[in-house]
Amino acid sequence: MTFGEQPAYLRVAGDLRRKIVDGLLPPHTRLPSQARIREEYGVSDTVALEARKVLMAEGLVEGRSGSGTYVRERPVPRQIFRSGYRPSGGATPYRQEQADAASRGTWESSSEQxxxxxxxxxxxxxxTGERVMCTRYVFREGGEAMMLSTSWEPLALTGRTPVMLPEEGPLGGMGVVERMAAIDVVVDNVTEEVGARPGxxxxxxxLGGVPGHVVLVVQRTFYASGRPVETADVIIPADRYRVAYHLPVK
Known part of the structure; x- marks a missing residue:
């Protein structure tokens, strides 16, 4: 193979991908059969099969039992806003940003030691092995699951205090900054590391995805004078949402 030459299956997959993106193969259209791909592109059954596998792995097509392979409807990505901390009467960043965007956001949560x-x-x-409070969230928009989050807080810090349970008690549902302030812990820094991986x-x-779909992972940690007081993994389906950061310029 010379430099720059693509394997046959990638060439076939690339042409089919272009047809899907350009609308020549619109959503819900049946993908050409393996025999049709073999004849049209002059390739073997193995190459035709591998090309179809590529498109399935990319989430462009889906198999339907007993029916064939069809072009998937691709959602238009929506934004999930994230921003620097802003005093907001105690609302968590998700609640605050949902309100800013006039979204129909709801959530459910559960906590356990x-x-x-x-x-x-x-x-x-x-x-390792120290006790933490683990809280899992499912965030929804219009009834559709849009984001998962799992947070961990050291019980050596919050145990036997009014903020031990993030979503219960007098400060339940308030943001990390406000909850920690209630126990005289001043949060002064937060870091977010964004990556991607198969879900x-x-x-x-x-999240209503299919095997092989990619998710964005936002690894967030709050600090008080250099001490981590809460860390969380936020999971977002990459095919449906984009993470938009609004950060102040100082």
Whole structure:
């Protein structure tokens, strides 16, 4: 193979992809059969099959049992806004940003005490096995799951205080900054690291995705004088949402 030459299956997949993107193969249209691809492009059955696999892995087509492979309807990506901290009467960033965007956001959550695994312990600056409060969220827009979040807070800091349960008690549902301030912990910094990976089966099930879909992962940690006080993983389906940052310029 000379430099720059594509394998046959990628060439076929690329041409079919172009037809899908350009609307020549619109959503819900049946993809040409393996035999048709073989004849049209002059390739083997193996190449035709691998080209179809590429398009399925990219989320452009989907198989329907007993019917064939069809072009998927591609959603128009919507924005999830994230911004620097703004005093807002105690609203969490999600509640604040949903209000700003006039969205129809709802959420549900559950909390439980557990032991910190190695990765979470490192992010919180504690020992592996120390007790943490783990809270899982499902955020919805118009009834559709749009985002998952799992947060961890060290119980050595919040245990036996009014803010031990993030969504319950007198400060339930308020942001990390306000909740920590109630126990004289001043949050002064937050970091967010954004990455992408294939979604886990349970994540895609909750988000309504299909196996192989990519998710954005926002790894967020709040600090008070250099001490991590809360860390979280925010999971967002990459085919449906874009993360938009609005940051102040100082």
């Amino acid at each position: 557990t032991e910190a695994g190695g990765a979470i312990a490192e992010r919180l600056g504690i020992r 886990l089966a349970e994540e895609l099930h909750a």
